Amino acid sequence: MTLIIAVDGPAASGKGTIAARLAQTYGLPHLDTGLLYRAVGMKVLEAGGSLDDEASATQAARGLDPADLSDDARLTTGEAGEAASRVAGFVGVRAALLELQQAFAAQAGGAVLDGRDIGTVIAPEAQAKLFVTAAPEVRATRRWKQLTARGIEISFADMLADIQRRDDRDAGRGSAPMVQAEDAVLLDTTDMGIEAAFDAARRIVEAARAKHDL
Numbered sequence: 330m331t332l333i334i335a336v337d338g339p340a341a342s343g344k345g346t347i348a349a350r351l352a353q354t355y356g357l358p359h360l361d362t363g364l365l366y367r368a369v370g371m372k373v374l375e376a377g378g379s380l381d382d383e384a385s386a387t388q389a390a391r392g393l394d395p396a397d398l399s400d401d402a403r404l405t406t407g408e409a410g411e412a413a414s415r416v417a418g419f420v421g422v423r424a425a426l427l428e429l430q431q432a433f434a435a436q437a438g439g440a441v442l443d444g445r446d447i448g449t450v451i452a453p454e455a456q457a458k459l460f461v462t463a464a465p466e467v468r469a470t471r472r473w474k475q476l477t478a479r480g481i482e483i484s485f486a487d488m489l490a491d492i493q494r495r496d497d498r499d500a501g502r503g504s505a506p507m508v509q510a511e512d513a514v515l516l517d518t519t520d521m522g523i524e525a526a527f528d529a530a531r532r533i534v535e536a537a538r539a540k541h542d543l
């Protein structure tokens with residue numbers, strides 16, 4: 330039995346938490362693909378490069394090492410998210426990260442991947458596809474709480490502007506834009522806590538499993 334679960338959606342929609350819990354529930358490996366783009370953005374910045382330079386970003390993506398992904402704290406900052414969404418628009422960067430993600434998805438038994446283009450580009454064959462979203466104000470509130478709990482100071486207005494700018498950039502780019510796959514199920518978590526969101530996600534996956542006789 331192979332079960333690939335694709336979880337896409339915008340920033341702070343709850344997709345990462347949902348993906349991690351689905352992976353645990355079904356005993357599948359989980360890849361947070363946003364970390365790859367975050368690591369590429371941070372490598373460019375740390376080398377003193379420009380986020381507008383496709384050649385440097387592509388080189389950083391090609392040379393990505395699993396060790397680049399282990400330093401969680403650095404990769405979860407707003408700076409890394411912003412850098413990620415800048416380099417994620419480059420065709421060369423996306424091409425360099427494609428094989429690694431597709432190999433992860435193709436593992437025996439399946440996998441859970443979360444990102445922006447999993448159901449559309451990375452694993453269009455996924456048996457279960459979710460597009461997780463929530464109102465921008467709610468997503469900004471969630472992210473603001475996460476950051477302030479870690480002692481990072483940012484105003485709510487700046488947080489909301491960050492989220493909207495990133496949504497626009499991710500949905501507007503020419504290469505693998507963030508879009509709901511035709512066969513993905515929309516999960517709007519605006520009025521849901523994490524338990525309710527996870528329950529809803531699990532029901533979507535159960536329906537997909539039944540449909541595919543898994």
Ligand code: CDP
Pocket residue numbers: 339340341342345362363364366367410413414415417443444445446447495499
């Ligand atoms: O957690 P959050 O949604 O803030 O960020 P993330 O999922 O770690 O993604 C950071 C950025 O990487 C996004 O804004 C996208 O620009 C990019 N990304 C992408 O283009 N494709 C993916 N599969 C995952 C992330």
